């Protein structure tokens with residue numbers, strides 16, 4: 001047994017940490033918060049050159065053939081700097097959906113272009129009803145001879161406004177799961193309107209995407225008709241684990257910021273870290289962060305190796321990390337007092353990221369119930 | 378990352394598994410570990426059980442061969458503990474000897490001490506207890522007042538220890554005593570290995586809030602201890618004592634995760650009683666799932682720590698919170714059992730209405746000690762804050 005990262009993965013981590021510390025300083029993140037795109041073309045290009053955009057694609061599609069665990073190493077580092085932009089949505093949502101569900105033609109058409117940085121893709125999945133289950137899928141795709149017609153609204157779609165293509169989950173039939181199909185279409189398709197939404201976490205751009213009689217050819221189907229739910233489940237489980245890795249990185253960074261501050265900030269003639277109300281909070285932050293990492297690393301291994309309990313592992317990680325990151329980030333603000341409540345201090349970026357991550361793909365309550373079902377409680 | 382076992386480890390696991398299947402007494406599971414049952418009989422049974430485990434070669438797995446060990450890695454230690462738990466095997470009586478005293482003696486002992494003491498620790502011939510706490514020195518251990526006066530080739534020990542688990546059956550004690558009252562607190566302490574059968578030692582059992590008497594107070598009245606029983610040198614007791622505590626924390630990683638999991642399986646079975654109304658209650662489901670997740674998190678945090686040991690690296694931050702997390706999670710688990718039992722939570726051993734003979738009530742009450750024994754959670758949080766995170770001491 002060896003439950004740790006390989007020397008190559010540790011090297012990847014080191015490279016990523018250096019790169020992100022340089023390229024994604026607080027000032028940059030804040031600039032991107034105010035921007036519409038959430039990223040600069042230059043930085044995107046640099047990430048392509050590092051091989052990050054095609055990290056987990058097979059070499060035949062221009063990728064680096066890395067494992068999912070490799071990807072989580074980079075994501076954990078991105079979480080440390082509250083990395084903005086469409087990396088997550090392109091790699092873990094749109095890109096992963098094409099990788100998992102696409103046929104040879106679709107993969108060839110998109111994956112190499114994602115890897116080089118030419119194309120970005122996202123996943124339009126959730127709807128105004130805010131549900132995570134198959135029954136929540138109401139956007140319709142009606143067959144019309146050799147085409148499908150999509151009608152409905154998707155909500156909380158990350159980065160749709162800068163994506164070149166969308167993977168859309170739609171209802172093609174009855175039966176909650178058996179009626180779900182996926183479609184891959186250019187965002188510029190007729191009848192598609194994208195509207196950027198104001199979000200609490202400005203580092204994550206979310207959109208409303210409406211489809212008013214959007215006609216797509218039959219070969220826009222990603223995977224077979226009626227088989228979309230299974231693909232979606234796999235993609236979401238993997239994206240969930242990726243999100244947990246980001247959350248672990250964020251929690252770790254908040255812990256570091258707080259312990260440093262607790263050593264230097266004085267009150268009543270002593271560093272505040274001397275006081276147990278602060279010291280014990282820091283100890284608990286460490287406990288939560290280390291446990292979140294342990295269960296996330298396990299989940300990363302589970303999806304990387306495609307073991308049968310991968311969904312259970314993903315839900316365990318998400319339930320734990322959701323509560324842990326929120327608590328760590330909130331305690332972090334408390335430990336800083338007034339300065340922690342300011343816009344200028346970075347802690348609120350972490351807190352808001354913790355909050356948006358917590359509810360994305362289902363919060364802790366949702367995943368605990370899913371765990372209960374998966375262990376046949 | 379790789380969770381697989383090597384061929385040798387699989388072979389070792391099968392060896393342990395096969396042996397346990399053949400040797401765990403079939404009626405053991407139903408035997409009450411607590412209550413009015415005669416502890417004398419229980420202890421002689423457990424001594425015999427340990428002797429057989431030793432005979433089979435399963436104790437002191439990581440110890441050097443010359444002291445009766447097998448020179449194996451922590452991986453085998455983990456496998457052994459998991460198999461013991463899985464087989465619901467009786468516990469090891471001399472836990473403190475095997476996991477605390479033994480490694481400390483291996484680290485600091487003279488050849489004569491190693492020859493005399495180590496193999497009898499493994500065989501269970503000599504049971505050990507840990508004499509640290511005193512009436513006025515618990516969390517603040519360095520303020521201990523038990524006095525040892527060096528007198529030629531002997532030391533003379535006086536005063537008192539308290540809360541000493543197993544002292545009523547122990548043959549030896551790891552004893553911290555003050556040898557130099559004038560030296561700075563941490564420097565005047567010496568670590569002794571004392572024969573509990575020495576004259577002048579009186580052990581008085583103390584009744585715990587569970588009703589059992591697992592721990593004791595020990596009085597030392599001019600107990601003459603030979604100089605050869607000093608471990609690690611005069612005045613070096615604090616250092617040696619901390620080493621023991623380090624081994625104590627490490628030992629946690631092995632057995633506890635799987636025992637927590639078994640307790641949880643048992644709790645889920647409790648929730649399924651009577652048509653499973655509790656298991657369908659959404660609030661109870663949330664709590665059970667959370668315990669499941671925490672149990673898994675505890676396991677994988679332990680695996681990360683063991684991986685460090687196996688790679689020959691120093692234990693890192695991931696191992697430091699285990700005691701806090703385990704004790705608090707176990708308390709939540711036991712509290713949930715009471716919640717699930719509802720009004721039946723009030724009934725204990727002796728009532729025909731008591732669920733599972735009042736087992737859960739006992740476990741629930743016993744769990745209150747988890748956040749006190751082995752260093753309170755407040756002290757553990759101080760340690761994590763100061764030694765791991767580097768925050769200033771008060």
Ligand SMILES: Cc1cc2nc3c(=O)[nH]c(=O)nc-3n(C[C@H](O)[C@H](O)[C@H](O)COP(=O)(O)OP(=O)(O)OC[C@H]3O[C@@H](n4cnc5c(N)ncnc54)[C@H](O)[C@@H]3O)c2cc1C
Nearest residue numbers: 507508509510515516540541542746749750751752753755
């Ligand atoms: C079941 C059980 C078995 C035990 N077995 C053994 C044994 O075999 N051998 C042995 O030597 N001891 C044993 N102990 C004793 C145990 O180690 C001590 O009880 C423990 O270390 C606390 O010491 P104390 O009882 O003196 O409490 P105190 O030290 O008086 O503590 C009282 C309270 O004050 C808090 N406190 C104290 N100092 C601080 C601080 N600096 N910051 C914040 N809070 C503080 C504590 O956390 C606690 O809540 C056992 C105890 C129990 C319950």
